[in-house]
Amino acid sequence: MMLGAHVSPRSRSHIEQADVVFVLVSDPLVELWVQDMRPDARSLQPYYLEGKSRLASYGEMVEAMLVEVRQGQRVCGVFYGHPGVFALVPHKAIQRARDEGLAAHMEPGISAEDCLYADLGIDPGKYGCQHYEASQLMFYRRRIDPSAYLVVWQVGMAGDRSLARFSTGPAYRQLLVELLGRDYPMDHPVIAYEAATLPITAPRMDELRLSELVEADLRLQTTLVFPPAVPMQRNQEMLDRLSELDRLTRTAA
Amino acid sequence: MTNIIRFLESMGSAPALSRDQFIRTVSALDVGQEGRRALLDRDGVALNKLLEGRDELRCAVFAEDED
Numbered sequence: 345m346m347l348g349a350h351v352s353p354r355s356r357s358h359i360e361q362a363d364v365v366f367v368l369v370s371d372p373l374v375e376l377w378v379q380d381m382r383p384d385a386r387s388l389q390p391y392y393l394e395g396k397s398r399l400a401s402y403g404e405m406v407e408a409m410l411v412e413v414r415q416g417q418r419v420c421g422v423f424y425g426h427p428g429v430f431a432l433v434p435h436k437a438i439q440r441a442r443d444e445g446l447a448a449h450m451e452p453g454i455s456a457e458d459c460l461y462a463d464l465g466i467d468p469g470k471y472g473c474q475h476y477e478a479s480q481l482m483f484y485r486r487r488i489d490p491s492a493y494l495v496v497w498q499v500g501m502a503g504d505r506s507l508a509r510f511s512t513g514p515a516y517r518q519l520l521v522e523l524l525g526r527d528y529p530m531d532h533p534v535i536a537y538e539a540a541t542l543p544i545t546a547p548r549m550d551e552l553r554l555s556e557l558v559e560a561d562l563r564l565q566t567t568l569v570f571p572p573a574v575p576m577q578r579n580q581e582m583l584d585r586l587s588e589l590d591r592l593t594r595t596a597a
Numbered sequence: 598m599t600n601i602i603r604f605l606e607s608m609g610s611a612p613a614l615s616r617d618q619f620i621r622t623v624s625a626l627d628v629g630q631e632g633r634r635a636l637l638d639r640d641g642v643a644l645n646k647l648l649e650g651r652d653e654l655r656c657a658v659f660a661e662d663e664d
Contacts, residue, residue: 347602348609372650373605373641380602392655430659477659498657510655543608544639564657 345369345425347377347542350454355422356381358451362420364412368405368433370424370565371541378422385422388433398507406437413446425539426455430477430497456567457495459539463547464569466493471572478502478568482520490527491577494570496520500563514558521557528573530555535569536562600628601636601644 345351351359359365359381367378368388379385388408391401412419421427427434428450441448457475461468472492478499480486488494501509503516521530531553538548552560557568604626608614614622623636635643645651 346609348606349612350609368656370654370656371641372645372652372654373602373648375654376648376650377602377606380599380606387651389651389654398657424656432659498659501657510657542639542641542644543605543612544636545641564655 345371345374345453346459346540347371347374349543350425352451352453355451355453358420359385359422361418363417364419365422366405366409366419367422368424369422374424374541392510394510395508402433402436405433406440409437410440410444413441413448414444423453426453426458428452429455429457456537456539456565459547460495460537460567460569463539463549464535464537466569468493471576478520479504482523488524488527490570490573491575492572494568496568496570498564499557499568500566510564517558517560517562521554524554524570528554528570532573533571535571536560537567537569538563538565600626601632601648604628604636605644 359378362382365378365382365385366388367375367385369375369378375387375389379387386408388405391404391408392398393401409419409421421434421437423431423434425431434450438448438450460466466473472489473495474489474492475495475497476486477497479502481496482503483505499517499520500511502512502520504512534552534554534557536548536550536552540547548566550560562568604623620637623633626633626636628636629647631647632644634640635647
């Protein structure tokens with residue numbers, strides 16, 4: 345979310361009119377901006393602690409919001425970018441409220457993904473686009489299609505199984521690089537991307553090689569973008585079946 | 598110091614300032630010498646320090662493996 349830019353009129357109205365506002369964003373100045381709109385806005389940052397399971401923190405964040413909702417307050421949670429993209433807490437809060445018979449609603453926002461397409465000039469429809477969270481990509485057997493774009497999120501804490509750290513290191517990234525090396529050559533270009541959160545700063549768009557990721561400066565907010573490595577392969581069998589279907593359709597007509 | 602936040606907000610919603618306009622506008626702001634310097638340098642870290650924002654802000658609210 346860029347300060348002053350990426351908030352819709354509806355979202356702003358919710359922030360201004362809610363009885364209670366909670367905020368969790370990715371830039372301290374953006375947090376100050378929300379607190380300028382609503383001096384009584386409550387930051388969810390104190391629920392994070394290094395070494396404490398993030399799942400526990402998330403549960404406490406959800407409960408903090410639900411306590412107010414149960415008391416009949418109109419509660420607004422302000423979450424970075426899009427509240428429903430790579431964001432467990434807003435989804436859980438809404439689900440919990442609805443399970444308890446309370447009304448809840450999510451307003452869409454402008455996520456880092458949206459900024460990425462604009463800044464990098466990528467159209468996800470051109471070759472297709474896969475999105476994976478870095479650790480999840482490592483923990484599970486996924487089928488990467490190197491003829492499409494690949495976007496890897498939260499790479500700064502890739503491989504963290506404890507859910508209690510906010511960064512891992514080169515040894516963890518080495519494993520990620522080895523995993524990706526099965527589908528991409530080691531000299532394949534990769535863009536380290538960070539959306540601009542202030543209107544006076546520029547996005548980070550550093551082009552690296554896959555092999556350079558191990559020692560690169562990759563933070564929690566860094567996203568990796570892999571351009572396609574191979575051309576799309578035509579599915580001739582399906583094309584032939586479609587041609588046959590077209591022929592039969594014409595004949596029937 | 599809300600002047601700095603309000604200026605950033607105005608930049609966010611209407612970014613069509615040329616470099617010269619930006620310098621002139623910032624120079625005329627009532628944000629103190631340090632605030633002016635940080636804005637002209639486009640230095641978010643310095644602005645945050647000046648406004649006493651959080652040193653470190655964590656933004657992960659996603660669990661890659663809920664199970």
